[in-house]
Amino acid sequence: MSWLILVAHAFNPLLLHIGMTRMRSRREASRRAVVAQDVFLTVFSSFLVYLVWLGVHWLWLSMVGAGLSFDRFVGADRGPAYFLPFMLGFLMLVLEFGVRPRLRAEQSLAFVGSLGTVLLVSGCYFMFVNYLAWIAYL
Amino acid sequence: MTTEHLFRFLIQSYLSPVLLLFYLFCAQGFLAPFGIRAFASTGTNSERLMGMVYLLVAPVIGFSWLMVSCGFLQSFDAGLSLPAILEGDIHWLQAVGFLVTAFVLRAYLSRNGVEANLMGFIFTPLLLFGAAISASLHFWWIWSVVLGGDSG
Numbered sequence: 001m002s003w004l005i006l007v008a009h010a011f012n013p014l015l016l017h018i019g020m021t022r023m024r025s026r027r028e029a030s031r032r033a034v035v036a037q038d039v040f041l042t043v044f045s046s047f048l049v050y051l052v053w054l055g056v057h058w059l060w061l062s063m064v065g066a067g068l069s070f071d072r073f074v075g076a077d078r079g080p081a082y083f084l085p086f087m088l089g090f091l092m093l094v095l096e097f098g099v100r101p102r103l104r105a106e107q108s109l110a111f112v113g114s115l116g117t118v119l120l121v122s123g124c125y126f127m128f129v130n131y132l133a134w135i136a137y138l
Numbered sequence: 139m140t141t142e143h144l145f146r147f148l149i150q151s152y153l154s155p156v157l158l159l160f161y162l163f164c165a166q167g168f169l170a171p172f173g174i175r176a177f178a179s180t181g182t183n184s185e186r187l188m189g190m191v192y193l194l195v196a197p198v199i200g201f202s203w204l205m206v207s208c209g210f211l212q213s214f215d216a217g218l219s220l221p222a223i224l225e226g227d228i229h230w231l232q233a234v235g236f237l238v239t240a241f242v243l244r245a246y247l248s249r250n251g252v253e254a255n256l257m258g259f260i261f262t263p264l265l266l267f268g269a270a271i272s273a274s275l276h277f278w279w280i281w282s283v284v285l286g287g288d289s290g
Contacts, residue, residue, distance in 0.1 A: 133285055
């Protein structure tokens, strides 16, 4: 379970949004369309940022003397609701790389844009509540 | 659900700065495919909020948000219910957020609407300020009531 939680954090909605925005501007600048590579870079960079974030917390907690096992630190037992923001992050990826490039009509693009904003805002909200719960649990 | 619950729900739907910001940024995208316009142009660079559309859509957004938030927070075993959430005390800082939203809405619903620069440099920062207050209070409530963070 801990490993699943660790990997799921690669789909953090906020980090994915930042990555996708960077990829979109890069794609528009170079006019190329290697979708698989862009998806991989977005998810992988999000995962790396999460590892740094986790490392900083680990360091901080080590300095205050809390002895934490890997399972306790990452979180061994989580309900399905915990993974909701990551599912939203995955949906954001599908919208950005799967749906958006196929749309031409302005209305459809605006609809997808609004849907993406809803996913991002609710994903960030869920992530932050999960973070507060994690801090309270540690 | 009593009349008081309904009243509190409507106040929070219409006057929440977070929901108004959400409406300003996202409503057009969702309503346009149905042929509904959330804004009307009143000049070269100004627009006005369509009052009737806001009146109908804001409670829908408010209720959706309440359901999503309450549904997600159920996973923390705090025994939350919709009436209990609506019965919560309104902090005076939250009332400031409501006043800010009312002030912005008054300008946005007026006959001449709001000029884009005025909206961007005055009203949106005001709304962001109100939204920051509301969000801080909401997360504080989650920390202390839902997660029991203040009881140790």
